[in-house]
Amino acid sequence: MKKTLVFLILISTTFNLHAEDGHLLWLRAKSTGKVTIVCFSKSSTIAIAKQELEQSWQGKNGAKLLLTIKKSKAIKGDGFKISENEIQANTELGILYGAYELLRRQQTGEAIQNEICNPSYERRILNHWDNLDGSVERGYAGKSIFWHDMEKGYAVTDNDRILWKEYARANASIGINGAVLNNVNSSKLMLTTECLQKVKAISEVMRPYGIKTYLSVKFSSPTLIGGLKTSDPLNSEVIKWWKDKAKEIHKIIPDFGGFLIKANSEGEPGPQDFGRTHADGANMLADVVKPYGGIIMWRAFVYEINSKDRAAQAYNEFMPLDGQFRDNVIIQVKNGPVDFQPREPFNPLFGAMKKTSVMPELQITQEYLGHSEQLVYLAKMWEEFLKSDTHQEGVGSTVARTTDASIFPQKHTAIAGVANIGLDTNWCGHHFAQSNWYAFGRMAWNNQITSEKIADEWLKLTFYPIEEKDSKVSDWKKNFLEPVKQLMLESHEAAVNYSMPLGLHHIFAGLNNTHYGPGPWFGPKGIRSDWTAAYYHKADASGIGFDRTEKGSGAVNQYHEPLKSQFENIETCPEIYLLWFHHLPWDYKMKNERILWDELCYTYDKGVKEVREFQKIWDKAQPYIDEQRFFEVQSKLRRQSRDAQIWKDGCLLYFQQFSKRPIPFDIERPVYNLDYLSKTDLTDYLK
Numbered sequence: 115m116k117k118t119l120v121f122l123i124l125i126s127t128t129f130n131l132h133a134e135d136g137h138l139l140w141l142r143a144k145s146t147g148k149v150t151i152v153c154f155s156k157s158s159t160i161a162i163a164k165q166e167l168e169q170s171w172q173g174k175n176g177a178k179l180l181l182t183i184k185k186s187k188a189i190k191g192d193g194f195k196i197s198e199n200e201i202q203a204n205t206e207l208g209i210l211y212g213a214y215e216l217l218r219r220q221q222t223g224e225a226i227q228n229e230i231c232n233p234s235y236e237r238r239i240l241n242h243w244d245n246l247d248g249s250v251e252r253g254y255a256g257k258s259i260f261w262h263d264m265e266k267g268y269a270v271t272d273n274d275r276i277l278w279k280e281y282a283r284a285n286a287s288i289g290i291n292g293a294v295l296n297n298v299n300s301s302k303l304m305l306t307t308e309c310l311q312k313v314k315a316i317s318e319v320m321r322p323y324g325i326k327t328y329l330s331v332k333f334s335s336p337t338l339i340g341g342l343k344t345s346d347p348l349n350s351e352v353i354k355w356w357k358d359k360a361k362e363i364h365k366i367i368p369d370f371g372g373f374l375i376k377a378n379s380e381g382e383p384g385p386q387d388f389g390r391t392h393a394d395g396a397n398m399l400a401d402v403v404k405p406y407g408g409i410i411m412w413r414a415f416v417y418e419i420n421s422k423d424r425a426a427q428a429y430n431e432f433m434p435l436d437g438q439f440r441d442n443v444i445i446q447v448k449n450g451p452v453d454f455q456p457r458e459p460f461n462p463l464f465g466a467m468k469k470t471s472v473m474p475e476l477q478i479t480q481e482y483l484g485h486s487e488q489l490v491y492l493a494k495m496w497e498e499f500l501k502s503d504t505h506q507e508g509v510g511s512t513v514a515r516t517t518d519a520s521i522f523p524q525k526h527t528a529i530a531g532v533a534n535i536g537l538d539t540n541w542c543g544h545h546f547a548q549s550n551w552y553a554f555g556r557m558a559w560n561n562q563i564t565s566e567k568i569a570d571e572w573l574k575l576t577f578y579p580i581e582e583k584d585s586k587v588s589d590w591k592k593n594f595l596e597p598v599k600q601l602m603l604e605s606h607e608a609a610v611n612y613s614m615p616l617g618l619h620h621i622f623a624g625l626n627n628t629h630y631g632p633g634p635w636f637g638p639k640g641i642r643s644d645w646t647a648a649y650y651h652k653a654d655a656s657g658i659g660f661d662r663t664e665k666g667s668g669a670v671n672q673y674h675e676p677l678k679s680q681f682e683n684i685e686t687c688p689e690i691y692l693l694w695f696h697h698l699p700w701d702y703k704m705k706n707e708r709i710l711w712d713e714l715c716y717t718y719d720k721g722v723k724e725v726r727e728f729q730k731i732w733d734k735a736q737p738y739i740d741e742q743r744f745f746e747v748q749s750k751l752r753r754q755s756r757d758a759q760i761w762k763d764g765c766l767l768y769f770q771q772f773s774k775r776p777i778p779f780d781i782e783r784p785v786y787n788l789d790y791l792s793k794t795d796l797t798d799y800l801k
């Protein structure tokens with residue numbers, strides 16, 4: 115204890131660090147000089163841009179900055195052009211985005227040249243899985259920022275408005291321009307007039323920041339709240355009900371963005387209940403919102419009880435409908451074919467649906483990647499996904515390019531991220547989970563940006579000591595920025611290594627359906643097979659892995675050549691996807707000459723060691739960060755180390771029952787018993 119104190123005193127003579135609780139996110143900068151803003155337009159959005167520039171200006175003291183709204187062909191949508199003394203845009207929102215970009219560059223030291231920045235996607239949307247009772251599905255950062263206990267009804271307080279404003283500001287600063295305010299497993303009450311009044315209040319706060327409101331709705335709303343006998347999308351009364359509802363919504367929320375629909379998925383109602391297709395359902399709603407410029411985001415997250423291969427289902431159901439959707443329908447597809455696993459190949463629908471708009475859905479909240487307990491920087495995984503080459507239109511048909519209208523002439527383009535935001539003081543539960551919110555916005559704006567650049571920006575904005583003088587910058591860079599950035603960039607691979615390496619997937623503990631700890635053994639009697647772990651890993655005496663080759667489920671056929679052959683052929687299948695596509699014997703020889711079982715052991719062990727290293731890196735960085743955030747992250751890293759060990763022990767001891775081989779002797783022995791682990795719920799913190 116004494117030692118720590120002495121250490122801290124020493125530190126404070128070199129760095130001036132105030133406690134920070136993380137609430138300010140990446141928007142901590144204060145101005146270091148004066149700027150005069152000249153702008154001939156007036157609006158609430160422009161007023162925000164001016165205020166932001168004045169309060170955070172770190173450019174030349176006494177500078178003059180011109181904000182110009184002028185149509186330019188080179189500037190697209192809400193894009194902008196920036197230089198040291200001018201921001202030019204087509205729209206007011208473009209000016210606001212330009213202001214945030216200018217400030218970001220001043221703070222991170224990036225050059226500001228005459229440069230045009232256009233968004234990759236027209237709509238950059240957060241999906242909140244928030245329930246109307248204030249709980250958040252798969253949320254690990256406290257209760258909803260939008261909805262409270264039902265007892266409080268839909269009342270709106272001043273505090274709510276303050277929080278929504280901070281939220282809207284944070285989003286605008288990274289280019290996010292839409293929010294779906296409620297869970298995809300939607301409440302039937304969402305479309306009641308009472309509830310819509312609250313949506314109105316939220317959208318009024320968010321509007322000046324350019325955030326449009328969208329809602330998730332139940333497909334069977336006409337029956338559930340409209341009193342109709344059916345919700346058949348081809349029934350004229352049903353169509354009229356939706357038309358009236360859309361009219362009502364647009365009267366109170368004139369810029370309402372549209373609906374997000376989870377239909378015929380995990381028990382949610384949909385058009386198939388009436389013998390209709392996804393296209394029938396989506397098109398009916400698309401026609402209803404069309405007069406108001408609205409869109410329908412129709413999810414492709416579908417899988418059936420007893421299907422031979424869940425990974426193949428979305429493609430099987432949606433590909434035959436390509437070309438049948440209205441131009442204001444966008445099919446929202448999760449990055450991988452199963453469900454936001456630590457690593458999946460891209461969903462083969464990307465690039466394959468050539469006559470339909472398709473939008474990626476990413477999961478920012480860490481449902482399958484350690485909740486807000488573990489430091490996992492997801493941008494690395496999203497980059498891998500967006501840069502995956504679908505080969506659908508020749509080399510270079512990356513997921514990014516097939517979804518952003520570079521290749522196909524989509525009328526609307528969009529990308530969605532399932533939010534990790536709640537009422538916790540630091541918004542996201544883990545200080546580093548903020549980086550995933552930030553990264554989502556930055557990648558939605560620019561789908562070619564690297565995860566490394568984003569990490570660099572985010573660390574500088576979030577952790578650089580506000581009061582420091584320039585002379586200390588190089589110290590801070592060397593001892594904090596560089597090592598911690600490296601840690602972030604390695605964190606996703608580490609999580610894959612200690613949880614589901616080599617293409618393994620969905621082997622979570624199912625005790626409370628929390629998807630946190632390991633559970634390759636999970637499979638209570640009577641449960642549907644695709645909710646058991648063995649469905650995915652298929653471990654037995656003969657080996658391990660899901661055979662998706664032609665001899666197996668055939669899902670490999672959904673990929674375009676040369677990917678199809680590459681994945682099918684065991685010689686060319688990337689080892690990161692090995693057990694995703696192949697069932698292999700325990701003594702299968704890997705490229706490095708190890709047998710598969712040994713490789714599995716070494717990889718799990720490597721993951722654990724990597725997290726142990728992260729702890730050291732973080733502890734070493736202590737002098738360069740404020741106390742509160744240092745200790746909070748330190749304690750989360752301890753837990754992550756423990757849980758990584760539990761993943762390794764649980765999986766290796768379980769699989770060893772089939773492999774019947776020793777864990778290589780140069781690897782640390784398991785410290786937990788399999789029996790204990792299979793009865794342990796690691797998410798006690800959720801209670």
Ligand code: GCU
Binds near residue numbers: 251453
């Ligand atoms: C996952 C998740 C659910 C969610 C679903 C979805 O299965 O566990 O909580 O509702 O995805 O995306 O619809």
